[in-house]
Amino acid sequence: MKIATLKDIAEQLNISVTTVSKALKDYPDVSKKTKLQVKELAKTLNYKPNAFAVNLRKRESKTIGLIIPVIVHHFFSNVIKGIISQAEKKGYLVITLQSDESYELEKKQVELLLSQRVDGIIISLANGTAKYDHLNEIIAQGKPLVMFDKIAKIVKCSKIIIDDRKAAYTATQHLIDIGCKRIAHFRGALLPQNSIDRFLGYKKALLDNNIPYDPSLVYICECGDMSFEEGKKNAEQLLTDHDDVDGIFINTDLVAIGAMTAFQEMGVKIPDDISIVGFSNWFMSSVISPSLTTINQPGVEMGKMAFKQLLKEIKALKKGKTFEPKTVVLKTDLIVRASTKNTIS
Amino acid sequence: MKIATLKDIAEQLNISVTTVSKALKDYPDVSKKTKLQVKELAKTLNYKPNAFAVNLRKRESKTIGLIIPVIVHHFFSNVIKGIISQAEKKGYLVITLQSDESYELEKKQVELLLSQRVDGIIISLANGTAKYDHLNEIIAQGKPLVMFDKIAKIVKCSKIIIDDRKAAYTATQHLIDIGCKRIAHFRGALLPQNSIDRFLGYKKALLDNNIPYDPSLVYICECGDMSFEEGKKNAEQLLTDHDDVDGIFINTDLVAIGAMTAFQEMGVKIPDDISIVGFSNWFMSSVISPSLTTINQPGVEMGKMAFKQLLKEIKALKKGKTFEPKTVVLKTDLIVRASTKNTIS
DNA sequence: TTCTTAATCGAAAACGTTTTCGAAAGTAAC
DNA sequence: GTTACTTTCGAAAACGTTTTCGATTAAGAA
Structure with missing residues (x-):
């Protein structure tokens, strides 16, 4: 016994x-x-x-911490999967925590992981996070830190991201290419870097095509998390505000699906009346009707990359070496489906 | 530093x-x-x-292990969320592992968690698991073990489940109530207990309503995981095998959505030609068209329950007390949506 | 024989805590 | 001046490993 x-x-x-x-x-x-x-x-x-004794003696835990805003989320659960599988392959275990988009919780969780003496931390920031002391503390303690997707540019650590601006540009350009003249944007929360970048990509695509940028066509989400309901609400608002919009680029698939549902309820035909492009390529987007044109965001690969980078840094530190923070930009693709329709050719 | x-x-x-x-x-x-x-x-x-030192001294880690078949899965990610949030509240951390429906991996992961000296383990079995030595080892080591959803009845430990048989009965009865006469069943893999129970519920509902049970209407999935493609394949097969089916009860929403997609591609109208009931209430099911009638499976609550039970047992063991394994059956609801249509009244 | 080398083992310290037990010093009572 | 408490502290053992460094023995070389 x-x-x-x-x-x-x-x-x-x-x-x-x-x-x-x-x-x-x-x-x-x-x-x-x-x-x-x-x-x-x-x-x-x-x-x-006895792992405790080995850890104590070797001063390492073969365990890493992972903090994400939400778990029940197609993109994030893919990232989790990528990280956990890669970590297990290399003999590491993963402690997962959910920040629920709250800065306070996120901060507390970082402390928790540090006192657990994890060998490194992977994090995707909460929308509410604007201060970075807790992140700098990780670095100050000499622990590797890798951020992915929702990052803070100022913090000196490795980052795994996609080129949000470019992807958004591609998405918007697609709407323009198929003949859209008045293109709205649901940009989600104000703060997160990728929300900003996607907005900038949208704007640049417009200007590059000599389409005037109209701020009233950009809808912000004041709430914490982008949701299905948010999409519905924005869609309804849009319809009362403007009757000439023929295309929307939406920050996230889930919101896009909410918007599509609202439009269909109000008798707006997609893609005939309005073309819609989402972002992330949730599995759902391929099976709804009409299927959603979107940007594919490689979750599993992102997770794997994040762990690989973290492990590199853990090993470097163990050997007493220093390392330079590295930023990896993963490729995204535009996936054209039925929610956008060519009205030109 | x-x-x-x-x-x-x-x-x-x-x-x-x-x-x-x-x-x-x-x-x-x-x-x-x-x-x-x-x-x-x-x-x-x-x-x-230093957590290592404290753990070593106190002989407890304030950490539990969690093994699930798949992470990217609406139901399971909800359970993860429930467990992690509840655990954090009580000062426990969670190490998550994915068995990928493989018995071999699951076994290895149990060993891993045991040598990590977690205070307890929560597990949902892989479809491939038919031997239970690794589970009994956990119990033999005096560690609490809680199984949920995909359980093994023989193993003497606490279990958090739903009444699959009853839920399946309700789902099938619904099809009968709205006038279906020839009802098929996509039952998924052969082995898992809930697959068996759902099948039994389906069968009992038929017999209770004097509808003959026809084995050729039950479609088995030989593959490891129930998937979208599986649903499409089964739907196509069903259409060539039988032309008189007017209702299907399907093991899992994802498969149901696959089937619906296939049917729509083949010109079969839902619910006019065939009514469909799924299982689990994935978020997706509420936004597809037509929306899917299904059984709601309370993932977050299941996760919370599982952790609560585990914690109870951890505390009991700490005080040197023994405890009786407990089985908690959670309530499910039938959610009627557009994929089933009353053809009677 | 004496010296060198190889093979095999173990004592002890260290990792950082927690907890038991006793010591010391001060205070109060007689 | 003795006894009896109270208050405050610290030595030491323990948790289970890992690793350094010497010790011991045997075998081979001179």
């Missing part, structure tokens, strides 16, 4: 704890005979090294 | 490590003055107790 320790093995074999430890890790200064005996007994006693 | 320890504080204050430790936890045998000094210095040094 009690879990076996090195001491138990040593006593049963009448040898020292030292020798048992060395035998199990194939040190050269242990005889073949003893090694065999030790290994055999270890197996029958179902010996497993 | 270096992280402060009790010793550092002790040396700077010229007192013993013992006193520092006691001061920080407000032991009565430390003077107010020393307590104040210690706490102040601890704050300025940003002292955080």
Whole structure:
């Protein structure tokens, strides 16, 4: 019932704890005979090294922390999957926490992970996060930090992102290419960097095509998380504000789907009356009707990359080396589906 | 840069490590003055107790393990969310692993968690799991184990489930009530208990209503995970096998959506030609067209329950008490939407 | 024989905490 | 001056590993 320790093995074999430890890790200064005996007994006693003791001694936990705004989310759960699978391959475990888009919680969770002595932290910022002391503390403690998707540019750490601006530009350009003249934008929250970047990409595409930028066509979401309801609300508002809009680029698929639902309820035809482009390529977007044109955001790959970078830094630090923060930009693709329709050719 | 320890504080204050430790936890045998000094210095040094050392000493990690078949999954990610949030509230952290529906991986992951000395394990079984040695080992080590959703009845541990049979019965009865005469069933994999139970509920509903049970109407999925493609394939097969089916009860929403997509591509009208009921109430199901009638499966609540039960058992064991495994059955609801249509009244 | 080398082992310290137990010093009572 | 408390502290052991460094023995070389 009690879990076996090195001491138990040593006593049963009448040898020292030292020798048992060395035998199990194939040190050269242990005889073949003893090694065999030790290994055999270890197996029958179902010996497993006590991780606490190993951690304490080695000053590393083989564990990393992961903080994300929401778990029930197609993109984020893909990232989680990517991180966990990659980590497991390399012998690391992942402690996951959800910040719920709250700065306060996020800060508390960083403290928690630090006192747990994780070997490194991967984080995607909450929308509410505007102060970065808690992140700088991680770095100050000499712990690797990797941010992904929702990042803070100022913080000196590695970042795994997509080119939001370029992707948004591509999305908007697609609307223009198919003949849209009045293009609205649902930009989500004001703060997060990718919200800003997507907005800038949208704006640039307009200007590059000599379409005047009209601020009244940009809808902001004051609430914490972009949601289905937000999309519905914005769509209804848009319809009362403007009757000439023929295209919308929307920050997130979920919001886009909310908007589409509202439009359909109000008798607006998609894509005939309005073309819509979303962002993220949620699985859902391929099965709704009409299917949603969107930007594919490679979640699993992002997760894997984030862990790989973190591991690189963990290893560098272990060897006493320093490292330069690196920013990896992952490729995105425009996926054209039924929610956008060419009215030109 | 270096992280402060009790010793550092002790040396700077010229007192013993013992006193520092006691001061920080407000032991009565430390003077107010020393307590104040210690706490102040601890704050300025940003002292955080070393979790490894505490764990080693206290023989508990305040960490639990969670193994699930898939992360990117509406129901499971909801459960994860429930577990993590509840655990955080109680001061516990969660290490999440994904078994990918593989018995081998699941077994390895249990070993991993045990050697990590987690305080308990929550698990939802892989479809491929038919042997339970690894689970019994957890119990043999005196660690609490809670299973949810995909459980093994034989294993003596607490279980959080829904009444799959009853839910399936309700779903099938709904199809019968609206006038369906030939009702098919996509049952998913052969092995998992809930797949079996849902099938039994389906069958019982038929028989209770004097509808003959026809095995050729039950479609099995040989593959590991139930997927969108599986639904399409089954739908196509069904259409060539039988032309008189007017209702289907499908194991999982995702498969149901796949089937609906296939039907729509083949010109079969839903719900006019065939009524469909899914299972789980994925968010997606409410926004597709037609929206999907389904059984609501309370993921977050299930996760919270699972953790609560686990914590109860952890606490009992800590006090040296024993406990009786408990099975909690959560309520489900039928959610009627547009994919089923009353052809009677 | 004596010296060198190789092979095999173990004592001990260290990682950072927690907790038990006793010591010391001060105060109060007699 | 002795006894009896109270208050405040610290030594030491323990949790289970890992690793350094010496010790011991045996074998081979001189």
